[in-house]
Amino acid sequence: MRRKVLTSTLGILTFLVTASGGYAGGTAVIKGSVKLSSAAPAAAKIKMSADPVCQQQHTGAVSSEEVVVNPNGTLRHVFVYVKDGVQPGAYPAPKEAVVLDQGGCLYTPHVFGVQVGQPLSIQNSDSTLHNVNAQPKVNKKFNIAQPVKGMKTVKIFDKPEMAIPFKCNVHPWMAAFGHAVEHPFFGVTDENGSFALKGLPAGTYTLEAWHEKFGAKSQSVTVADGESKEIAFTF
Amino acid sequence: MGFFPESASSFGGEIDRLFWAIFWITGFFFLLVQAGLLFFVLKYRSRAGRKASYVHGHTGLEVIWTVVPALILLVLTIASQKVWSEIRSPRRMPKDALHVEVLAEQFAWNIRYPGPDQRMETPDDITTINELHLPVNRPALVSLKSKDVIHSFFVADFRVKQDAVPGLTTQVWFTPTKLGQYEIRCAELCGLGHYRMRGQVTVQPRRDFEAWLVETKANE
Amino acid sequence: MSRNKIFSTDHKTIGIQFLVSSLIFMGLGGLLAMLMRWQLGWPGSALPWMERMAPQGMPGGIMLPEYYNMLFTMHGSIMIFFGVIPLLVGAFGNYLIPLKIGAPDMAFPRLNMLSFWLLPVSAATVLTGFLAEGGAAAAGWTAYPPLSGTQATMGAGQTFWAAGVIVLGFSSILGAINYIATIVNHRAPGMTFHRMPISIWALFTTAILTLLATPVLAAAMILLLLDRAVGTSFFLPAGMIVDGSALAHAGGQPLLWQHLFWFYSHPAVYIMILPAMGFVSDILPTFARKPLFGYKAIAYAAVAIGAVGFLVWAHHMFQSGMNPALGTSFMIATMVVAVPTGVKVFSWLGTLWRGDIRLATPMLHALGFISMFVIGGLTGIFLGSTPVNMYLHDTYFVVGHLHYVLFGGSLFGAFAGITFWYPKMFGRQMNDRLGRIHFWLTFVFFNSVMFPMFALGMSGMPRRIYDYTQYPALAHLTDINRLMSIAAFCLAASQILFAFNFLWSLAKGKPAGQNPWQATTLEWTTSSPPPHGNFAQTPVVHRGPYEYSVPGAARDWTPQTEEPPRGQG
Incomplete structure (x- = not known):
């Protein structure tokens, strides 16, 4: 449990770093939350017993991260980003890497964004083999093994692409989705179901929210300089 | 010799017995050939005055070392087949499995x-x-x-x-x-x-x- | 070196070209094995300096599993396709056949040159895989589809591999046609089949095996390439799901590949061992100063091994899902092969019996060959027994077995051949003392690496395993693996002696003269190295190849060309 808190904090930090990377852009903020209107489906249990190394790291049962409904009825792991309205090429990729960690035989973060050209550092924190099998359709596929704890591999996506599946063939339940975006205006809903896109220039944008199971929804938002606008998505 | 993990299935013991039967038979021929090589090399090592025998073969010996191994291999084949059909013949597939x-x-x-x-x-x-x-x-x-x-x-x-x-x-x-x-x-x-x-x-x-x-x- | 020397049609030059290139490839294949031994001895430990050599495969010096898979795939492929086969068949076949049958050259010299030059082309193609996206082929030298058969399961390196092996197939076929034509048509007067040295019988049988089996391999490779590149489904069944996506293949059968592959590759084992048996059969009489015991039995045993060798291929497939009843018939054929093999071994022992044995380097290697090959052969009986095979198949027992056949057998045979015919090839003797030290080091370290493999196999350690310590029940094998690795490094280091002796003796070796071993066959009746055209005049053969210690003769060797005394013959 402690690990989970730790890793999710790490995830939020990563998100904050990437989303507010100090660009000379604007000062507008779009934030909000994502709700699930239908009843939450029962989460499937993960069969961690398949690998004793994985099981040892969890005291209780671990559920699938596919659909995670927060206590307040919001939906976690929704990727929200500006789909249209940002001038392409205006935002150079940050040098600092987005970290994708494999710990306790789960990916953290489960859903993440990375800017095109920004390094993605994939690391293994388990004493068991993970292979990182990324199956993008536009970018180059890769499938590399990390047999030893502490191994890191840095990869860069050089074209924008949504929903790049990551999986580990040794632990079939492990799944993550990465999104390569051309600008820094993206975020993932947290344990309160909320997201925030900061530093936008004034303008009208199309925002899209993407969920691995429920698909994508979009809406148009107009913000002025310094304005902070709250919006909501509902699946 | 304790390399095998202990057998934990019904026919594991039979496979092991077959293995050890082959082990002792081939082990005998292994020792025979190695000892023969060593003995001949030591005994017939070139010395002053030695002359090699002018021998081209010996039909009796050649028949023996063709037939005897063939018979042994026949026995091994039959023994192997017996176990093989027990573990793999579809007719032996257990009904109540x-x-x-x-x-x-x-x-x-x-x-x-x-x-x-x-x-x-x-x-x-x-x-x-x-x-x-x-x-x-x-x-x-x-x-x-x-x-x-x-x-x-x-x-x-x-x-x-x-x-x-x-x-x-x-x-x-x-x-x-x-x-x-x-x-x-x-x-x-x-x-x-x-x-x-x-x-x-x-x-x-x-x-x-x-x-x-x-x-x-x-x-x- | 002049253009004529490089693109030569002289069988001796081509033979030496095959010799040198196959030795270089073997060195390369050996180095790959050392990297594997590093990982097996010290799983997951970093070799930082290797990062520069293989940044993708060994980041931070830690070997990745996919790189390990490439290593054993390329080790096997290089050793078999570019090492042992070109060495035993290419080098010695080309060099020895015309000289030993009294011919001025091969029947088709240009075809012969082409056969050699396809070898570097093939090797370059296969090795290019290391530079390909995703690295070299990593499906094992047996390349079983579906793993090897789709872009989704294996990268472009596999395509290079298959293409390269096809090219090599052409090289083998061209060589085989040439050998058969030369042996059938170009024997010197008096050189009847029953007066041919056993090495020629062996190379003749080998050429027939090559000619019959290689086209099947080439066909299988072409089908594999089509599956990979064009989307056919020769080896790919319906319903395959790779990484969550269904593949659009249907109707293929993975076992078809195994049948086609082993239809070549089992005879290939005999292609790799029969010539070595032939060299040993030439060398033993020379150094025991005694006729070969059971000449005809040995000659026919080679032919019998070759013939039965075509009926045993599916003994590699007992646990593959093939009908178990088929397993029975292939077990019987496999056991049958052991009989002519036994005949050869006993005949060699008979040759030593009451001989006058001289332990020069070639003889040591020949004796080492017998000693080691026997282990390889006998362990084959374990694997030939279908139930025992169920346990031992795909474990280190198989790895031990095949190395006793292909290193203990083929390679000691090759060392015997090289040290024996070196003076004929280069006109100088190799240093015998250095040669004997090299033999003993190789013999001791070879056994220290390979013999424990049988114990590993009996413990249930699968082959092609990057890190066996991941299985708690195998983790106790670390110590023994570490010792094997140390022995392997020593084995590799010992080969430096051989390389040094080979190169040093080219310039500084004792001049050999025409017949340094006082041997009887035709190659020793001409100068060392022989001139273009080999013989000043066509030799005439009057007797068998192994007439040593003939009673009443002045010397203890009677060349095949020596005319019988008047009134006899």
Whole structure:
């Protein structure tokens, strides 16, 4: 449990770093939350017993991260980003890497964004083999093994692409989705179901929210300089 | 000589006995040839005044060393065939066996029990990943399939190995005779995670096994 | 070196070209094995300096599993396709056949040159895989589909591999046609089949095996390439799901590949061992100063091994899902092969019996060959027994077995051949003392690496395993693996002696003269090295190849060309 808190904090930090990377852009903020209107489906249990190394790291049962409904009825792991309205090429990729960690035989973060050209550092924190099998359709596929704890591999996506599946063939339940975006205006809903896109220039944008199971929804938002606008998505 | 893991299945002992029979027979010929080489090289090492014999062969000897090994090999072949038909002849497939399906994929074993209705691919199936539980002293019939590439289901303690081939269903049967936990290893190269395609077999008393099935179903 | 020397049609030059290139490839294949031994001895430990050599495969010096898979795939492929076969068949076949049958050259010299030059082309193609996206082929030298058969399961390196092996197949076929034509048509007067040295019988049988089996391999490779590149489904069944996506193949059968592959590759084992048996059969009489015991039995045993060798291929497939009843017939054929093999071994022992044995380097290697090959052969009986095979198949027992056949057998045979015919090839003797030290080091370290493999196999350690310590029940094998690795490094280091001796003796070796071993066959009746055209005049053969210690003769060797005394013959 402690690990989970730790890793999710790490995830939020990563998100904050990437989303507010100090660009000379604007000062507008779009934030909000994502709700699930239908009843939450029962989460499937993960069969961690398949690998004793994985099981040892969890005291209780671990559920699938596919659909995670927060206590307040919001939906976690929704990727929200500006789909249209940002001038392409205006935002150079940050040098600092987005970290994708494999710990306790789960990916953290489960859903993440990375800017095109920004390094993605994939690391293994388990004493068991993970292979990182990324199956993008536009970018180059890769499938590399990390047999030893502490191994890191840095990869860069050089074209924008949504929903790049990551999986580990040794632990079939492990799944993550990465999104390569051309600008820094993206975020993932947290344990309160909320997201925030900061530093936008004034303008009208199309925002899209993407969920691995429920698909994508979009809406148009107009913000002025310094304005902070709250919006909501509902699946 | 204690390299073999202790046999934990019904025919493990027979395979081991056959192994050791071949071991002693080939061991005899091994020693014969090595000793012969050494002895001849020492005894007939060139010395002043020695002259080699002008001999081109000896029909009697040649017949003996053709026929005797042939007879020994015949016996070994017959003995092997006897065990082979016992473990592999479809007619010997046990009727009352516990049926388990193992679907191999890169790099995991998907295990499926038919559940109370005794039929696979129905909602009451019980499924696990990498964890095969078997009741002791009851024949188990394992149907092997593969999603992607060839894998091989290898449980050293049972002396069982059978490839799982995509497009085919292969079957292997055996009776676990010893309680305990054993490793399932993949014995056919299947990609980068081949070395780590590990499952475990747990052989339990029948009642524990039944309880495990119920518990596993409840946890799904 | 002039253009004529490089693109030569002289069989001796081509033979030496084959010799040198195959030795270089073997060195390369050996280095790959050392990297594997590093990983097996010290799983997951970093070799930081290797990061520069293989940044993708060994980041931070830690070997990745996929790189390990490439290593054993390329080790096997290089050793078999570019090492042992070109060495035993290419080098010695080309060099020895015309000289030993009294011919001025091969029947088709230009074809012969082409056969050699396809070798570097093939090797370059296969090795290019290391530069390909995703690295070199990593499906094992046996390349079983579906793993090797789709772009989704294996990268472009596999395509290079298959293409390269096809090219090599052409090289082998061209060589085989040439050998058969030369042996059938170009024997010197008096050189009847029953007066041919056993090495020629062996190379003749080998050429027939090559000619019959290689086209099947080439066909299988072409089908594999089509599956990979064009989307056919020769080896790919319906319903395959790789990484969650269904493949659009249907109707293929993975076992078809195994049948086609082993239909070539089992005879290939005999292609790799029969010539070595032939060299040993030439060398033993020379150094025991005694006729070969059971000449005809040995000659026919070679033919019998070759013939039965075509009926045993599926003994590699007992646990493959093939009908178990087929397993029975292939077990019987496999056991049958052991009989002529035994005949050869006993005949060699008979040759030593009451001889006048001189332990020069070639003889040591020949004796080492017998000693080691026997282990390789006998362990084959374990694997031939279908039930025992169920346990031992795809374990280190098989790895031990095949190395006793292909290193203990083929390679000691090759060392015997090289040290024996070196003076003929280069006109100078290799240093015998250095040669004997090299033999003993190789012999001791070879056994220290390979013999424990049988124990590993009996413990249930699968082959092609990057890190066996991931199986707790195998983790106790670390110590023994570490010792094997140390022995392997010593084995590799010992080969430096051989390389040094080979190169040093080219310039500084004792001049050999025409017949340094006082041997009887035709190659020793001409100068060392022989001139273009080999013989000043066509030799005439009057007797068998192994007439040593003939009673009443002045010397203890009677060349094949020596005319019988008047009134006899």
